[in-house]
Amino acid sequence: MFNVMQVARQLKSAVLADPERFYSNETGAWVTGLPKPQDIQVVTGREPFWINLGYWRDVERVDETNCERVGELFMDAQAQMAHLLARTARLSEHDSVLDCGFGYADQDILWAEEYRPARIIGINVTPNQVRIGQERVKLTGLDTVVRLELGSATRIPYGSGEFDVAFALESAMHFRTRGDFLREAFRVLRPGGRLVMADMCQKTDRESGSGLRRRLRHRYWRGRMAFPEANVWTTQRYLTELREVGFQKVRLESIASDVYPAVNTALAALRGMTAAERKPGDITVAKVREDVRRARQMEFEQLQWLTLFNCDEYAIVHAEKP
Template sequence: MRQSLAFVGSTFADSTIGSLYEFVGSGNYYTETTSYVNLGYWAGARTLDEASQALAGLLARTAQLQQGDEVLDVGFGFGDQDLFWFQNFAPRRITAINVVPLQVRAAHRRVERAGLTHDIRLQLASATELPFAEQSFDKVLALECAFHFETRATFFSEAMRVLRPGGTLVTCDLIAAGPRRTDVKRRLIDRVHCRLWRIPRANMYDRHEYAHALTRAGYANVRVESIAADVFEPYLRFCEFFARGETGRRLNPLLRVGPGAMRRLGWFDQYDYILARADKAMCAGPTG
């Protein structure tokens, strides 16, 4: 409990993404057999492990991930999706970046144990300052992380720069469900939520503006669809059930009460969850 209070107390002093995920750690979430840290895609899933992997699979299929692809994974968590993608979709190589040192170290160990250090290359780097040359990748993937980026629009531009002509950007992302509320209570809840979960205010727009942002960054064939019905409510139901059980006792108390608090406050009512795909035109030249 002391750790939980310290986290809440420091939230308004340290708004970095790293501080959030250092707190969550690798053993402080609702998964049991994986280390995914996402809400999951629950069409047919029974556990968060299944739903999280289903979300990774949905992202890969939407990107048409295939043999020979050079892939950039932005915000790789503990590396679960990279291992899954490499073993099931056979890309040529996955380069993955993350800004959380704890996660980078843990993912390195997992990739080493799998004997895939030449195939999955992990490094500490920012999605808004990609340390790669222009036209380096066929696919850029962001699995439930772009809402953290300062800003998402900057990431879209950077992804466009490093994509090869004909390449594809695919994201699963948390966004605003519509125009920002004007009532004082809702604005306060929104402000606290953005601070707790490290969401820049500049990223809080709906899926129509999301599509416009991709178009402004130069993408073609932009598609943004809501999959919220298969994400939010089934995720909350599972977490509430899990937290009441014996295995839920291992969770940090703040995370154990989190789903119930989110439901009571109606936090997910103001959010949408989208799957987006956008292409770099075949005739695109160097950007920058």
């Protein structure tokens, strides 16, 4: 009976592709211990709760010799993703920033402290994340600079031309739809304003060539992880959509090789070490090392994000409003 209910819930999630549901019930933070949304506890406000795949170019990657330190290594790579977005946007003290899909607000704390923009407004559809983000911003004393609100990136509750920078750090693939977000981002940016995103897409069309079983499998997983079909774009389509909205100086810089292989290994280590700590009798650290070694040897096409989402591109997207 329980299993029937569980399968029904999973199918419902796959059909709904609803990010609020996904982040409220199914996935918490991708940090040490993999806490579920309801288990996240704020103490100092500085404990990490990132939920991104990480940018692993200049940091130590996880392997079978260091997998005990996966929490620390993962966190470094996740913070690097936020730094990469800030550098791409040339984030500075004068900027008024809109952050769409801020998770538990780790990136806003990092940007506020290290780049000191004039203000950051964050919007997020997941109520639990907004509440935790607000608590953290208050505890860290950043609430004069950072304001976090419940709201959707597809209906931004701000007037035209209010922001210098709009960010979407690994969130736009969830927006219903990404196209609606691009129009809204264009509206709320001032002339000269920059849109910078970290996002997933396909280098070339991978959908039409694949068989029915594969297509159904990708649809199922994208739905369950709240990635609507309308957002399955190729790089070319992405560039065209940005230009059609009115953006100029559009570019997509591929960082897929510095994201997908390393995070695949890191997640194998994080899951294994979490299980080994929770139930030491069930899995040994030696077994985790072996799983990590196997993860490291996978071909690109076997990596988790390709098999689930069929997205072989991970890009930093940059565009300017003329």
